[in-house]
Amino acid sequence: MEKASLIYKYFPNLTEKQKAQFEALDDLYREWNTKINLISRKDIDHLYGKHVLHSLAIAKIVQFQPGTLILDVGTGGGFPGIPLAILFPEVEFHLVDSIGKKITVVEAVIEDLKLVNARAEKIRAEQIDGIGAYEFVVSRAVTRLKPLYSWVKPLISTVSHHDLPNGVISLKGGDLTDELHEANLSTRVWDIPDIFPEEYFDTKKIVYARRGKKG
Numbered sequence: 001m002e003k004a005s006l007i008y009k010y011f012p013n014l015t016e017k018q019k020a021q022f023e024a025l026d027d028l029y030r031e032w033n034t035k036i037n038l039i040s041r042k043d044i045d046h047l048y049g050k051h052v053l054h055s056l057a058i059a060k061i062v063q064f065q066p067g068t069l070i071l072d073v074g075t076g077g078g079f080p081g082i083p084l085a086i087l088f089p090e091v092e093f094h095l096v097d098s099i100g101k102k103i104t105v106v107e108a109v110i111e112d113l114k115l116v117n118a119r120a121e122k123i124r125a126e127q128i129d130g131i132g133a134y135e136f137v138v139s140r141a142v143t144r145l146k147p148l149y150s151w152v153k154p155l156i157s158t159v160s161h162h163d164l165p166n167g168v169i170s171l172k173g174g175d176l177t178d179e180l181h182e183a184n185l186s187t188r189v190w191d192i193p194d195i196f197p198e199e200y201f202d203t204k205k206i207v208y209a210r211r212g213k214k215g
Contacts, residue, residue, distance in 0.1 A: 002048040038077035055080030066090035074142035085118040093118040125151040140171040145183040156211040186210040
């Protein structure tokens with residue numbers, strides 16, 4: 001069974017509060033998983049690698065600035081939003097999903113962790129009323145890039161405060177050739193094994209689509 005120390009290996013400068021929050025995730029998700037099957041039985045022992053560390057790969061390509069507002073679309077059990085909210089306590093995270101029981105879990109985890117910079121809402125991305133409110137939209141294996149981008153483009157601000165311009169950052173896997181061609185966007189792809197060499201990241205990637213006129 002993996003421990004939270006896997007996170008410390010790649011993020012050695014965490015505060016004691018952040019460490020306590022990361023360590024609390026294991027018991028919280030094990031308890032909730034007995035009620036709602038959020039994470040497969042075989043994956044729950046690999047929570048810190050396959051879910052938490054995977055989410056934090058985003059932090060290796062962009063350091064969110066304090067006061068930034070981030071939207072996590074299709075958050076499921078709270079990934080990548082909750083791990084990122086722990087890592088960036090001065091950044092605001094809005095976690096959304098269309099499935100109510102998942103949002104119930106996410107709200108409970110946020111409350112138990114006392115994450116004052118995160119909130120969860122049962123809503124579809126295309127129904128969010130927040131034109132230009134967010135600098136980045138993050139997601140993990142939600143849908144193909146083209147529809148995702150079309151849903152959230154109006155929500156992304158045109159004013160950027162980061163070296164990486166505002167846009168969509170999505171955690172994906174496998175061969176993305178057709179998907180990226182279909183999307184016809186200004187994109188960049190990072191291979192997660194170049195960031196975290198753990199075996200289960202072999203085919204995992206970070207896909208970034210810049211907010212712009214193209215697409």
